[in-house]
Amino acid sequence: MSGLLENTSTRAIGADIGRVDGPAKVTGTATYAFEHQLNAPAYLHPIQATVVRGRVREFDTRDAEAVPGVLTVLTHDNAARLADIGDAELAVLQSDEVAHRGQVIGAVLAETPEAARQAVRLVRVHYEERSHDVRFSAARTDLYTPGEAEDDEQGDLAGAMASAPVTVDHTYTTPMEHNNPMEPHSTIAVWEDAGLTLYESTQGVHSVRSTMAELFGLDPERVRVIAPHVGGGFGSKGPLHPPVVLAALAARLLPGRPVKLALTRQQMFDLVGYRSPTIQRVRLAAEPDGRLTGIGIDVTAQTARFKEFLEQAGKPTEVMYAAPNRRITHRLAALDVAPPTWMRAPGECPGMFGPEVAMDELAVACGVDPVELRVRNEPGTEPASGRPFSSRNLVACLREGARRFGWQDRDPEPRRRMEDGWLVGTGVAASTYPTGQMPGSVAAVRFEDGHYHVRIGAADIGTGAWTVLTQIAADALGVPVTAVRLRIGDSSLPSASLAGGSTGTVSWGSTIVAAAQAFRERHGTAPADGAEARAGLPDNPNRERYAMHAFGAQFAEVRVHADTGEVRVPRLLGVFAAGRIVNPRTARSQFIGGMTMGLSMALHEDSVVDPRFGCVVNHDLAEYHIAANADVVDLQAHWIDEADPYVNPLGAKGIGEIGIVGTAAAIVNAAYHATGVRVRELPMTLEHFL
Numbered sequence: 001m002s003g004l005l006e007n008t009s010t011r012a013i014g015a016d017i018g019r020v021d022g023p024a025k026v027t028g029t030a031t032y033a034f035e036h037q038l039n040a041p042a043y044l045h046p047i048q049a050t051v052v053r054g055r056v057r058e059f060d061t062r063d064a065e066a067v068p069g070v071l072t073v074l075t076h077d078n079a080a081r082l083a084d085i086g087d088a089e090l091a092v093l094q095s096d097e098v099a100h101r102g103q104v105i106g107a108v109l110a111e112t113p114e115a116a117r118q119a120v121r122l123v124r125v126h127y128e129e130r131s132h133d134v135r136f137s138a139a140r141t142d143l144y145t146p147g148e149a150e151d152d153e154q155g156d157l158a159g160a161m162a163s164a165p166v167t168v169d170h171t172y173t174t175p176m177e178h179n180n181p182m183e184p185h186s187t188i189a190v191w192e193d194a195g196l197t198l199y200e201s202t203q204g205v206h207s208v209r210s211t212m213a214e215l216f217g218l219d220p221e222r223v224r225v226i227a228p229h230v231g232g233g234f235g236s237k238g239p240l241h242p243p244v245v246l247a248a249l250a251a252r253l254l255p256g257r258p259v260k261l262a263l264t265r266q267q268m269f270d271l272v273g274y275r276s277p278t279i280q281r282v283r284l285a286a287e288p289d290g291r292l293t294g295i296g297i298d299v300t301a302q303t304a305r306f307k308e309f310l311e312q313a314g315k316p317t318e319v320m321y322a323a324p325n326r327r328i329t330h331r332l333a334a335l336d337v338a339p340p341t342w343m344r345a346p347g348e349c350p351g352m353f354g355p356e357v358a359m360d361e362l363a364v365a366c367g368v369d370p371v372e373l374r375v376r377n378e379p380g381t382e383p384a385s386g387r388p389f390s391s392r393n394l395v396a397c398l399r400e401g402a403r404r405f406g407w408q409d410r411d412p413e414p415r416r417r418m419e420d421g422w423l424v425g426t427g428v429a430a431s432t433y434p435t436g437q438m439p440g441s442v443a444a445v446r447f448e449d450g451h452y453h454v455r456i457g458a459a460d461i462g463t464g465a466w467t468v469l470t471q472i473a474a475d476a477l478g479v480p481v482t483a484v485r486l487r488i489g490d491s492s493l494p495s496a497s498l499a500g501g502s503t504g505t506v507s508w509g510s511t512i513v514a515a516a517q518a519f520r521e522r523h524g525t526a527p528a529d530g531a532e533a534r535a536g537l538p539d540n541p542n543r544e545r546y547a548m549h550a551f552g553a554q555f556a557e558v559r560v561h562a563d564t565g566e567v568r569v570p571r572l573l574g575v576f577a578a579g580r581i582v583n584p585r586t587a588r589s590q591f592i593g594g595m596t597m598g599l600s601m602a603l604h605e606d607s608v609v610d611p612r613f614g615c616v617v618n619h620d621l622a623e624y625h626i627a628a629n630a631d632v633v634d635l636q637a638h639w640i641d642e643a644d645p646y647v648n649p650l651g652a653k654g655i656g657e658i659g660i661v662g663t664a665a666a667i668v669n670a671a672y673h674a675t676g677v678r679v680r681e682l683p684m685t686l687e688h689f690l
């Protein structure tokens, strides 16, 4: 594949350009899903199951229907029948079965949100309750191997463990965690003769369109999904969840009238997925100098009994370190719970916690510096596949991070530094995330009124897509950014893949490059008004030949109060090798956003399930703690120049997720250095040090 936009000067890519949607956002005029002004909307509030498992015998809705302003109570009795698309989570109100507590079993439609909410409280539901089981444990006897992750074994890990002079064999755990984007999931659904219009908070308008069209048996052309601005998603707005289906079912009962649904923060903990808890047995076998002879991870995760989702936490162990003996396994516990889903860096984020803490334990056991230990175990090719890396600069990230962080003066002995009653330590961990590309995008370029109008149904979930796609289009056309008018966030635009797997910028950007090239070939540099061209995302044959990943190094300073166990993280510093950086300002926000979420994971986030009630009991931001400004002191993200000619025409790798990967391990490793106490479970709270 040719290098970056070879025939044009690259003026906009790499420039520190402020968000093109920034003024609209800070003036409150950027329209989020719930804010679209439509005539005479009705409001929807879900009815949620208060048993964990069973079936609804009967609804008593008399009191609810007597509330002034109530229009309709929606249940499985009057909901439209949906097509079976093989996704039980989306079969909303299709039967009387209850598969998890909090499941949507109905909804009230009313003239005001207050009336809808009050009426829901007055609905009496009689259940036939069955016994339930929500206990997550690696000791369960009914764990199974999911079809998408067969055991992966190279060599003989058990043999390596038995004969190695140094071994590490510990179990690490990460808890259930919930996505809490600033904007809760919300929908406005309008059902008219022409079809269904959805104003939706989503990571992908076209995937919403195709899924909803299938469910409701409509031609996709009759479904329109609009999402110009989205207040975060982190994966929870990638796959569809029940609320959007519920809103469309309700809108069908009120043809012509917009139906508005905004989840409460508490409903977010029941209805839009979460990160599965993981239990990770990590085994490392090594020579005395730290060179690995074996590496293994056995992952246990949970899924819903009625819908399978696998948190692929073993994945990064395929990529990270050289070792002749390797074993990666996944087991699932199927429970009476809501289905887990994507949460920022699914797989890699929890899956780099156990192994990167274990590497720190190995460094201690061998008396080798933890930066040096990782350098010693650099593979020449991708360990599990044997393919060459398109580029791999983990060592450069570790070296550059060590230099910037001031690692060279570190006394490796734990519990040596005490300042004003605080034990102080530093730690490091590596980071990685695959460089993907999603198929299916098309972009159009049209010249009109002196501007290049670039259209693609991409989603900006707060990442900066509005801005970076404008930059990419400008360079691909060889014009200033001011000559480009971008349109995204609407399924009436050419089809776009999802904002997920850190693939948005590279998939849409490469598509825009192809469309710009097609435009220039056809119309030259002085196009007539109305000149137009479009192109789809070209195949990249290099994807078969090379292993493509971004890498990073995370450094942390941690203070643990010697008397109270209170933990503080005064410094976090990440250095990333993520290919070409399209916009340093929005990229930095992505990296530090990920690192902040990693800090949050390290110290706070923990969804607590009460096995008696089968639900998360700390289901709001008062009790489910996330990092706040006071947690973040000195947070730095840097990157190294990385030219990768193989990944895509931009030479860019995804950056939305790598920032969270490895952060929690670096913090836990720093806490060990501070205190001599090895924490192997998250979150790392003060009781670990008392």
Ligand code: MOS
Pocket (backbone or CB within 6 Å): 203, 233, 234, 235, 236, 238, 342, 343, 344, 345, 346, 499, 500, 501, 502
């Ligand atoms: Mo991201 S968790 O792949 O949407």
